[in-house]
Amino acid sequence: MYRFKQFIDSMEHYELVYLKQKIEKGNLDVIKEMQEKIKDLERKHNNDCSTCSNNLDPYNPNSYTLMFGPEDFKKKASFCGLDCMEYFVSNMKHMKQDSEKTEF
Ligand SMILES: [Zn+2]
Incomplete structure (x- = not known):
């Protein structure tokens, strides 16, 4: 939560008071705002490729994004x-096999 602290620290006194009042009065649904932002981020490709770190052109038809993990802790990788x-998927496969082997 370090970034959240940074965010709060970056705000002016009057901004903090204003924001707090808005949330208390129910004029600002923080959860909803965050959910929308998360959805927004999930829809988009990352800025760079998870395998080769090249810049990713979001409008290139050869750009791909994988979503994986549980609904409440999704991870995303773009290619x-x-x-x-x-390459990424076969790496994950090997990692999964290795971790399954070491369990016993
Ligand atoms: Zn790449």
């Missing part, structure tokens, strides 16, 4: 092409 996605 500049099928090769990079394939």
